[in-house]
Amino acid sequence: MHTKWKTWAHVTKLDPDKHLTEDEIAEIATSGTDALILSGTLNITQENMSELRDQVKEYGLPLVVEPAGPESVVFEGIDLLYVASVMNTQDARWIVGKHREWAMNPSIVWDKVIPEAYIVLNPNSAVGRVTGADCSISGQEAAAYASVADHYFKFPIVYVEYSGMYGNPEIVREVSKAIDNAVLYYGGGIDSGEKAAEMTKYADTIVVGNAVYDKGVKTLLETVQAVS
Ligand SMILES: CC(C)=CCC/C(C)=C/CC/C(C)=C/CC/C(C)=C/COP(=O)(O)OP(=O)(O)O
Ligand SMILES: O=P(O)(O)OC[C@@H](O)CO
Ligand SMILES: [Mg+2]
Numbered sequence: 001m002h003t004k005w006k007t008w009a010h011v012t013k014l015d016p017d018k019h020l021t022e023d024e025i026a027e028i029a030t031s032g033t034d035a036l037i038l039s040g041t042l043n044i045t046q047e048n049m050s051e052l053r054d055q056v057k058e059y060g061l062p063l064v065v066e067p068a069g070p071e072s073v074v075f076e077g078i079d080l081l082y083v084a085s086v087m088n089t090q091d092a093r094w095i096v097g098k099h100r101e102w103a104m105n106p107s108i109v110w111d112k113v114i115p116e117a118y119i120v121l122n123p124n125s126a127v128g129r130v131t132g133a134d135c136s137i138s139g140q141e142a143a144a145y146a147s148v149a150d151h152y153f154k155f156p157i158v159y160v161e162y163s164g165m166y167g168n169p170e171i172v173r174e175v176s177k178a179i180d181n182a183v184l185y186y187g188g189g190i191d192s193g194e195k196a197a198e199m200t201k202y203a204d205t206i207v208v209g210n211a212v213y214d215k216g217v218k219t220l221l222e223t224v225q226a227v228s
Contacts, residue, residue, distance in 0.1 A: 003062050003079045005114065006183055008034035009200065009227045011064070012220060013187065013209035014056070015040040016048035016072075020213075022055070027217040029059030032224040037082065037207065038074075039066035041126040049074045066116075068130075070102035075109045084118045084159070086131045087145040094131040116157040117149030119175070122188060125163040139171040143178035150182040160203070162188020164210060166195055172202040191215050196226035 012033040014020070017040045020028070029036070038052050049065060049072050057063060057077050066082040067073045075081065086094040102108065119142050120133035128135055137145075142160070149155040158179055160172050166189030176184050186199045187207030191214070199206050208223050 003035075005035070005062070005064075005080060006204075008062075008205050010196070010224050011035045011037050011205060011207050012212060013037045013039050013066075013207050014052060014212070015209065016045075016052045017043040018213055020055070024217060025055050026059070028212060028220060029056060029061055031217060031220050032228065033061070033208075033220070034205075035062040035064055037064040037066050038078075039064075039068070039082075041068045041130050044068050044072040046072060046074055050076070053077050068127075069098055073102065075107075075112060078112070081109070081113045082116050082157070083113055084116045085155075086118045086120055086133055087149055088119055088121075088135075088137055088142070089131045089133045091132045114157060115155050116159045116185070117146070117153065117155035117182070118159045118161050119145050120161045120163075121167060121171070122162045122165045124165065125161075127161060127163050139168070139174040142171055143174045146175045146182075146184075147178040150179045155182055157185055158182045159185040159187065162186075165189045166191075167199075169198050169202065172199060176202040190223055191219055193222040193226040196223035200227045 010033050062079045064080045065074050065078045120128050121135050123135040146158045149158050183204045185205045186203035190196050190208045191211035211219050
């Protein structure tokens with residue numbers, strides 16, 4: 001199946017470390033979101049990633065796994081594997097080190113792999129702490145990272161990540177202006193139609209995660225309506 005990921009305007013990020021009931025899964029899968037991304041940073045294993053995949057696969061939505069490390073990579077029953085490299089960290093493990101470890105074994109289905117250039121901007125997020133991201137960079141520096149990711153490394157996705165807090169739309173706008181070819185993702189604190197409508201002005205694809213768990217599917221529906 002040729003997954004048209006470049007056309008997605010709204011995706012929902014589900015955390016294998018968190019629980020959803022069958023009914024919630026059904027409502028999320030039929031909300032109008034374009035795809036489900038199975039992803040998290042803490043306590044993610046092949047087991048809980050596969051369990052979540054089994055819960056959602058019957059709804060026929062495109063399924064993406066976004067692993068936090070080689071240990072949580074799952075290809076079975078998945079359309080695409082989004083693999084991050086964090087641009088604004090000094091710790092090379094999160095740019096290419098983990099990736100080299102992963103490539104030591106030959107089981108990678110490379111034509112399912114879509115690389116993401118992550119720019120992490122929330123210091124209080126698990127991903128910010130785990131990767132040692134420098135979240136104090138200016139909008140101009142974030143835009144410069146985005147330009148290098150797009151024009152030099154040719155990443156297909158640039159991802160502005162505020163996971164757990166609502167970000168600065170000005171910075172997302174500056175980043176969008178620095179990109180010509182990559183698809184721009186924004187994720188972080190989208191928990192209303194207004195926030196979704198604001199970020200969808202600058203990002204090609206918006207990501208809703210925590211709000212699904214904290215505020216429920218009604219809020220998710222609001223964010224879907226805001227981008228359609
Ligand atoms: C080499 C391979 C296969 C994987 C490594 C890929 C890398 C470098 C990952 C870095 C960390 C990262 C960007 C993980 C993606 C998943 C993500 C951002 C989850 C959300 O993070 P949290 O901060 O935990 O959000 P919650 O607190 O809401 O769960
Ligand atoms: O959980 P939220 O804050 O919606 O962020 C979504 C996604 O960017 C997390 O990786
Ligand atoms: Mg998490």
